[in-house]
Amino acid sequence: MATRGGRAEGCTVLHVDMDAFFASVEVRRHPELAGTPVIVGGAGNRGVVTSATYEARRYGVHAAMPTARALRLCPTATVLPGDMALYSEVSRSVMALFRSITPLVEPLSMDEAFLDVSGAGRRLGDAIEIGEYLRARVFDEQGITCSVGVAGSKFVAKLASTRAKPDGLLVVRPAKAIDFLHPLPVGALWGVGPKTEEALLRLGLRTVGDIAHVPVRTLERAVGAAAGSHLHELSWGRDPRRVVPDEPEKSTGAEETFDTDVDDPAVIRRELLRLSERTAARLRSAGHLARTVSIKVRFADFATITRSRTLGVPTDVGQELYDTACGLFDALGLDRARIRLVGVRAERLVDAGSAAQQLELGAREHGRRDAELAADRAARRFGPGAVRPATLLRQGDARW
DNA sequence: TCTGGGGTCCTGTAACCT
DNA sequence: TCTGAGGTTACAGGACCC
Secondary structure, three states, rough: OOOOOOOOOOOOOOHHHHHHHHHHHHHOOOHOOOOOOOOEEEEOOOOEEEEOOOOHOOOOOOOOOOOHHHHHOOOOOEEEEEHHHHHHHHHHHHHHHHHOOOOOEEEEOEEEEEEEOOOOOOHHOOOOHHHHHHHHHHHHOOOOOOOOOOOOOOOHHHHHHHOOOOEEEEOOOOOHHHHHOOEEEHHHHHOOHHHHHHHHHOOOOOEEOOOOHOOOOHHHHHHOEEEEEHHHHOOOOOOOOOOOOOOOOEEEEEEEEEEEEEHHHHHHHHHHHHHHHHHHHHHHOOEEEEEEEEEEEEEEOOOOHHHHHHHEEEEEOHHHHHHHHHHHHHHHOOOOEEEEEEEEEEEOOOOEOOOHHHHHHHHHHHHHHHHHHHHHHHHHHHHOOOOOOOOOOOOOOOOO
């Protein structure tokens, strides 16, 4: 495998990944915390870690770990609640920087993206030089570090950036991809989580090289047809997926875990209303309508169910999401079951502009939608929650 | 030790249509 | 007319990612 300094033969894909993104942005805002363990995450009794500085990770803290446990491992850590608006702003700036290098930028999340730099070479040098240039620009402009993987395919570039962390750059030329991949543990592969890893280990497959040398049929039987053939291809470094900018959003939603389990249907319905309004506001701001509404209910024992219903006419109206969500919830026929979480999702999104005519034909109640649009304007002017349904205006309830 | 919130994709099943 | 095969779509659940 190649490291910095070599030529980037056949390398056209960069994977750029911010290091401990949320925590790094917090350290930039609170310079006195530099070099100390910082955890971003929920502080409540059910909060989990969203991001942690490398100083905290040294104690075994990692993302998705309950915050309470993280604090037992690392009692000196500073826990911060997180500021999504700020992280989004930093993310937008970083993505804009990427797009100034190449239009072929595919964001994967707020803190990482693929870049196809095959067309940018002449101007800025080869893929390695572009990677180093980006790392320097991100640090200069945002005061945070990132890691870069440089390779001939998305999947190898992604693995390379992971191995380069923190604050590094790793090049894996196509000719060396197999040497790089085969010693890695199966869990390093994209798409192999705990369940799949367990299934593979049962077959005695521990490394990517093991996967490469087992018959595809065996893999397919163990983990399913699609995943089996996919893993086999990846194990030989074959990943033909292109870098695709502007993938359309497929769904949007909101969910909430209660501080303590709830068995009062009135409380559940009120939460469904809040989540429906929040989801609808997101649909409107993205210019989308939803064809399908789904709810998620997680019980006290963590068992989780979903129910969905496709609407006759797509909508971005909170009241309509709520009516559907309530109908789905009522149809469960629960008898004061203890519920831990409820969620509302809008799926099968369509563009509001192209669906406008259909909306007219559907002759929905325009008054409700107009009221919600007015609430959107008020929220932009006075802050979120400036206008909300009367049923959400109970005393002592300041959450939105 | 007790598991957040935002998503995507895949699979199995059932219903429906031809 | 009846039946079966095969395709499509809707729905539910689950694995996975950050």
